[in-house]
Amino acid sequence: MGAYPELWYTATTGRRITSICLFFGFRCESCRLEVRGMTVTIVVSNQKGGVGKTMFSVHLAEYCAERAKVLFVDVDGQGNSTRFFLDDRAKAGKGASRLFSDGEAPEIIKVRENLAIIPADKTLNDVEAAPLEVIMLPRRHLAACAAGYDVVIIDTPPSQGRRLLGALIAANAVVTPLGLDKASFEGIEDLLNDIKVVRAKMNPSMRHIGILINRFKPANKEQRANLRALQADLGDRVLSTVLQDRSPVGTAFDNRKPIWKRSKGESAQRAAHEFRAACELVYTRATA
Ligand SMILES: Nc1ncnc2c1ncn2[C@@H]1O[C@H](COP(=O)(O)OP(=O)(O)OP(=O)(O)O)[C@@H](O)[C@H]1O
Ligand SMILES: [Mg+2]
Numbered sequence: 001m002g003a004y005p006e007l008w009y010t011a012t013t014g015r016r017i018t019s020i021c022l023f024f025g026f027r028c029e030s031c032r033l034e035v036r037g038m039t040v041t042i043v044v045s046n047q048k049g050g051v052g053k054t055m056f057s058v059h060l061a062e063y064c065a066e067r068a069k070v071l072f073v074d075v076d077g078q079g080n081s082t083r084f085f086l087d088d089r090a091k092a093g094k095g096a097s098r099l100f101s102d103g104e105a106p107e108i109i110k111v112r113e114n115l116a117i118i119p120a121d122k123t124l125n126d127v128e129a130a131p132l133e134v135i136m137l138p139r140r141h142l143a144a145c146a147a148g149y150d151v152v153i154i155d156t157p158p159s160q161g162r163r164l165l166g167a168l169i170a171a172n173a174v175v176t177p178l179g180l181d182k183a184s185f186e187g188i189e190d191l192l193n194d195i196k197v198v199r200a201k202m203n204p205s206m207r208h209i210g211i212l213i214n215r216f217k218p219a220n221k222e223q224r225a226n227l228r229a230l231q232a233d234l235g236d237r238v239l240s241t242v243l244q245d246r247s248p249v250g251t252a253f254d255n256r257k258p259i260w261k262r263s264k265g266e267s268a269q270r271a272a273h274e275f276r277a278a279c280e281l282v283y284t285r286a287t288a
Helices: 005-013 031-036 053-065 080-085 096-100 124-129 132-145 162-170 182-186 188-201 221-237 247-254 266-287
Strands: 017-019 040-044 070-074 109-112 115-118 151-155 173-178 207-213
Touching (some): 040 053, 053 115, 070 080, 070 096, 124 162, 151 266, 162 188, 173 188, 182 221, 207 221, 247 266
Parallel strands (some): 040 151, 040 173, 070 115
Antiparallel strands (some): 109 115
16 A cells, blocks of 8 residues: 555545555444444435435435445335435335335336436335334335445435334434424424434434424515524524525426536525535435
């Protein structure tokens, strides 16, 4: 390796070194993951609908895929994140619904280098009628399916059912997008309590990375007051990066592109900056 560890490491592993590593004397962009040789599973959850779970989870996957091998898992039967990556959901019974059954492993579809997906399928909603024990199965399936991936990201449905529980039981880290309108804001205590119960009873190694404020409208007085109240109440459990409500975000999503690939206009650029900062914060905390 001599005086050129970066060249040596890049040639050997294809990953760039960013700083000094306590273990090997150098560190690559995903060193923490490689040193520990484990997959980090990040769940994006909030039982409220329309808060930005899908929007943030696909951005997080795109961000992580720039530096690590990512397996995206869509357990929401709406299939919105699946359609961001693929042309359609999987055939009935072949995608993520298999995570909740004792049988075959789900299909994994390669999106591109560093990014693959277990897509939503048409029978996913049936999982809610299955016996409660199925909540233990995703963790077992993912231990096998995710071998060789650095990061698993799970987008969840807007309900407190078996799919959300199954995802939380499989998680190492959970991030919670939250809107600041009255309706979203009101469910927050239930949500934090659910996470606490799952951690205490079923998955002590899961960490709640924090609440990610999304669709913030700084001109809205009620939202500003809600944000201040939330920060006073929950302190650093509210992530310091905030995502504002910006129309180019929705347009980029409809074009199946992360916001940072849509650089025209000041609003798009600001949104790109916010989304990258939020992804960096979540990735760093999840892999710390
Ligand atoms: N920062 C943002 N700026 C503007 N629009 C946004 C932003 N974040 C999300 N949206 C829009 O808000 C809507 C809801 O977002 P999204 O589908 O990600 O929420 P969700 O929590 O996944 O919803 P569901 O619970 O139904 O799955 C979408 O139309 C999306 O384009
Ligand atoms: Mg969604």
